[in-house]
Amino acid sequence: MAIYMINRILLAIPMLLVVSFLTFILINLSPLDPAEVVLQAQGVPVITSELLAQTRQELGMDKPFLMQYVDWIIACLQFDFGHSYVTGQPVWSLLAPAFVNTLKLTVISSFVIIILSVLLGVLCALNEGKLLDQSLRGISFFLTSMPSYWLAALMVWYFSVKLDLLPTSGMGSLQHYILPVIIITVSYSGIYFRVVRSSMLNNLHQDYVLYSRACGLPERRIILHIVRNSLQVSVSVFCMAVPIILGSTVVIENVFAWPGLGSLSVRAILGRDFPIIQAYVLILAAAFVLFNALSDIINAWMNPKLRNDL
Amino acid sequence: MTSLLEVRNLKIWDSRTEKIIVPASTFQLTKGSCLAIVGESGSGKSVTCKAIMRLNNSSLQQTGEIWFKGENLNTLSEKQMRKKRGKQLCLIIQNGMSAFDPSCLIGVFAREVLTQHFDWGRKKIEEEMINAMESVLLQEPSKIMRKYPHQLSGGMLQRIMIALAIVLKPEIIIADEPTTALDVISQYEVLEQFKKLRETLGCSMIFVSHDLGVVKKIADEVLVMKDGEIVERGSTKAVFLAPKHEYTRFLVSTRLAVSEHFNHVMKGDAVLAER
Numbered sequence: 110m111a112i113y114m115i116n117r118i119l120l121a122i123p124m125l126l127v128v129s130f131l132t133f134i135l136i137n138l139s140p141l142d143p144a145e146v147v148l149q150a151q152g153v154p155v156i157t158s159e160l161l162a163q164t165r166q167e168l169g170m171d172k173p174f175l176m177q178y179v180d181w182i183i184a185c186l187q188f189d190f191g192h193s194y195v196t197g198q199p200v201w202s203l204l205a206p207a208f209v210n211t212l213k214l215t216v217i218s219s220f221v222i223i224i225l226s227v228l229l230g231v232l233c234a235l236n237e238g239k240l241l242d243q244s245l246r247g248i249s250f251f252l253t254s255m256p257s258y259w260l261a262a263l264m265v266w267y268f269s270v271k272l273d274l275l276p277t278s279g280m281g282s283l284q285h286y287i288l289p290v291i292i293i294t295v296s297y298s299g300i301y302f303r304v305v306r307s308s309m310l311n312n313l314h315q316d317y318v319l320y321s322r323a324c325g326l327p328e329r330r331i332i333l334h335i336v337r338n339s340l341q342v343s344v345s346v347f348c349m350a351v352p353i354i355l356g357s358t359v360v361i362e363n364v365f366a367w368p369g370l371g372s373l374s375v376r377a378i379l380g381r382d383f384p385i386i387q388a389y390v391l392i393l394a395a396a397f398v399l400f401n402a403l404s405d406i407i408n409a410w411m412n413p414k415l416r417n418d419l
Numbered sequence: 420m421t422s423l424l425e426v427r428n429l430k431i432w433d434s435r436t437e438k439i440i441v442p443a444s445t446f447q448l449t450k451g452s453c454l455a456i457v458g459e460s461g462s463g464k465s466v467t468c469k470a471i472m473r474l475n476n477s478s479l480q481q482t483g484e485i486w487f488k489g490e491n492l493n494t495l496s497e498k499q500m501r502k503k504r505g506k507q508l509c510l511i512i513q514n515g516m517s518a519f520d521p522s523c524l525i526g527v528f529a530r531e532v533l534t535q536h537f538d539w540g541r542k543k544i545e546e547e548m549i550n551a552m553e554s555v556l557l558q559e560p561s562k563i564m565r566k567y568p569h570q571l572s573g574g575m576l577q578r579i580m581i582a583l584a585i586v587l588k589p590e591i592i593i594a595d596e597p598t599t600a601l602d603v604i605s606q607y608e609v610l611e612q613f614k615k616l617r618e619t620l621g622c623s624m625i626f627v628s629h630d631l632g633v634v635k636k637i638a639d640e641v642l643v644m645k646d647g648e649i650v651e652r653g654s655t656k657a658v659f660l661a662p663k664h665e666y667t668r669f670l671v672s673t674r675l676a677v678s679e680h681f682n683h684v685m686k687g688d689a690v691l692a693e694r
Binding site (some may be wrong): 324327411412 | 518522666
């Protein structure tokens with residue numbers, strides 16, 4: 110198991126390199142000249158060609174493409190993502206607090222989503238076809254298909270404005286978390302609980318369930334076996350849920366004025382602040398690679414069949 | 420001879436499609452004997468077996484009487500039924516490879532089952548299991564206990580099921596096509612274990628198979644099923660020597676034809692070898 114973990118982590122390293130290279134290329138494909146953007150952002154009235162050349166040199170843009178990448182990646186490894194074109198502040202000092210804020214929201218939401226999905230999925234599978242199963246699936250379908258910004262607006266109007274129970278926006282006390290977490294949970298758990306439910310149903314009709322029953326095991330113990338096997342499928346989906354939520358909090362953060370990655374990235378995109386965009390994309394991509402590795406490791410831990418695969 | 424299990428007018432149907440799978444089966448199992456149920460796939464053999472254990476899917480409904488030691492199994496509560504399963508009625512299923520929870524060690528599963536039926540400690544369970552596994556010729560049983568199902572072969576898993584049955588000492592063993600998924604050599608070995616199992620436990624057995632060769636070796640009595648109905652019954656000898664029903668004659672003659680063809684081919688080989 111330890112060997113598997115080390116192997117899997119080592120495998121993630123080349124993946125991260127490829128991902129970072131792609132990020133770098135994509136940003137460089139943009140038709141805009143970064144030097145021009147910098148000068149515009151700094152409010153330089155007349156942009157001369159000498160000024161452009163000078164700025165390019167400062168930014169290291171005169172070096173060959175691959176050298177630029179190597180410089181960038183080495184700097185990134187030291188958490189130096191350059192300086193914002195707009196404010197001139199180091200990217201890291203802007204990104205780090207925003208990242209922490211988004212991470213807090215993501216972790217809490219993922220936690221709620223996972224617990225809720227597993228509970229509902231197991232409950233529905235055990236009552237397959239009955240009223241409980243059908244109504245839960247109906248409600249979840251209804252809630253999942255609502256656009257989250259609209260649902261967010263509705264809930265803010267009802268709980269914050271009308272009932273004055275919860276804050277409308279911002280981030281401070283625990284109460285600030287309630288609405289955003291509910292919105293994220295509602296829009297994702299509908300999908301994930303279906304994954305749990307269908308893999309539970311899949312397992313319910315396996316031979317081992319029949320044999321365990323034939324051996325006289327009580328139903329509660331058998332369900333534990335089924336849940337354990339069903340979660341193996343769901344683990345990969347859940348692990349990927351974390352980076353997906355991390356990347357898609359943009360909408361929720363803008364609705365609730367959450368000072369996180371989503372708000373920061375939207376501002377950066379509007380201001381063509383390349384270093385921030387680049388760092389944002391890189392962090393998200395890295396999160397996908399890391400959580401993918403994590404899901405493999407958890408799967409191998411839960412499913413003995415996979416352990417010898419690497 | 421007294422009958423240990425008596426099935427009267429067992430009717431099984433699918434509540435969703437209203438399709439009747441078994442219209443009305445009546446048969447009995449004599450104490451200490453082996454009853455074989457033969458027939459092609461879809462003839463209702465497996466469903467009948469599972470009906471005795473009350474293990475069919477919830478969409479399958481059943482009526483009729485299943486008398487076992489003065490109790491009608493069909494009217495027992497789920498809880499009472501659970502106590503009978505394993506301890507008194509033991510099912511051995513067809514596919515060993517899928518019969519065990521893939522993420523549970525064999526030993527852990529065995530312990531889970533045995534603590535359900537006995538007040539034994541960990542050590543006693545281990546001892547009993549190892550003895551039983553040795554008696555079905557499984558090598559290094561303590562190592563097998565620490566393995567996952569996918570690390571073992573189908574024949575081994577089948578024998579682990581038999582070993583578990585040996586420890587549980589049920590009064591009736593219901594074996595649902597236990598040799599079908601195995602290759603010929605494992606089939607032979609597993610069959611030998613079944614014979615021994617009957618000798619050591621003295622239990623009764625219901626043996627489902629569509630392999631007449633296997634049935635001939637192990638069964639005392641035979642039921643032939645076709646489309647859910649019992650078309651012929653009798654002692655194994657009688658059914659094989661003088662099949663009354665057309666369908667049975669067909670089954671026996673097909674088997675004869677296959678073995679004649681086999682003998683013919685083998686002879687042909689012998690002739691070639693002589694040249």
